[in-house]
Amino acid sequence: xxWLMQGERPVSVTAVAQQLQPDVYPRVDDxxxxxxxxxxxxxxxxxxxxxxxxxxxxxxxxxxxxxxALDSRRVRYRPGDAEKEIDAPPPPPPADEPxxxxxxxxxxxxxxGPADLSSLPVNLTVMEILDxxxxxxxxxxxxxxxxxx
Numbered sequence: 571x572x573w574l575m576q577g578e579r580p581v582s583v584t585a586v587a588q589q590l591q592p593d594v595y596p597r598v599d600d601x602x603x604x605x606x607x608x609x610x611x612x613x614x615x616x617x618x619x620x621x622x623x624x625x626x627x628x629x630x631x632x633x634x635x636x637x638x639a640l641d642s643r644r645v646r647y648r649p650g651d652a653e654k655e656i657d658a659p660p661p662p663p664p665a666d667e668p669x670x671x672x673x674x675x676x677x678x679x680x681x682x683g684p685a686d687l688s689s690l691p692v693n694l695t696v697m698e699i700l701d702x703x704x705x706x707x708x709x710x711x712x713x714x715x716x717x718x719x
Contacts, residue, residue, distance in 0.1 A: 571606050571613030572695045574630065577685035579695050582607045583702035584712040591620045604703045 572578070583606055587599035594600070604615040628639040638646040639658075646655045664670035664680065674680035675688070682689045702713040 571608075571611075571615070572692050572699065573685070573687045574613075575608055575611060577689075577692055577695065578608060579717075580606045580608050580613075580699060580715060581717075582712050582714050583699055583706055585703035585706040587703075587707035595619060599707070602703070602707065604699070604706075606699055 572580075583604065585602060585604040587602040589595065589599050590601050598619075600619040602615075602617040604617070606613040606615065626641055630637045630639075635647060635649040640646060643657050643660070644655060645658050646653060648654075660666050664674040671680070671688070675682055684691050686692065698715065702715060706713045
């Protein structure tokens with residue numbers, strides 16, 4: 571969500587976590603819902619270790635349409651009433667392979683902008699969101715984030 575918001579920090583985080591399968595995951599929560607609130611948007615993250623199949627999907631609802639990323643390649647979208655599905659092209663090398671991408675960034679062959687998915691600012695904000703989510707789940711309260719770090 572932080573990446574979709576072009577690096578913008580949320581104003582608050584609210585989370586609920588549960589342990590639904592203690593026999594399988596005896597030491598951790600295995601289910602969480604995190605609501606990340608921005609001034610003009612809201613993101614809902616559903617994290618789980620106990621779904622019966624792997625899920626890597628995303629749904630984005632906008633003012634003029636909706637995009638459903640069904641998996642890493644299939645995208646369904648509704649620019650109005652008609653729904654369409656496309657196969658998204660793979661990212662160009664070296665972004666198509668995580669270790670090649672890391673090597674290219676480290677060696678200076680690829681630059682990372684401040685709002686890119688793998689940028690340090692975006693990932694610091696993600697860590698802040700996760701810390702706030704843990705605190706929210708522990709206390710049962712919404713955690714407000716400061717406007718600036």
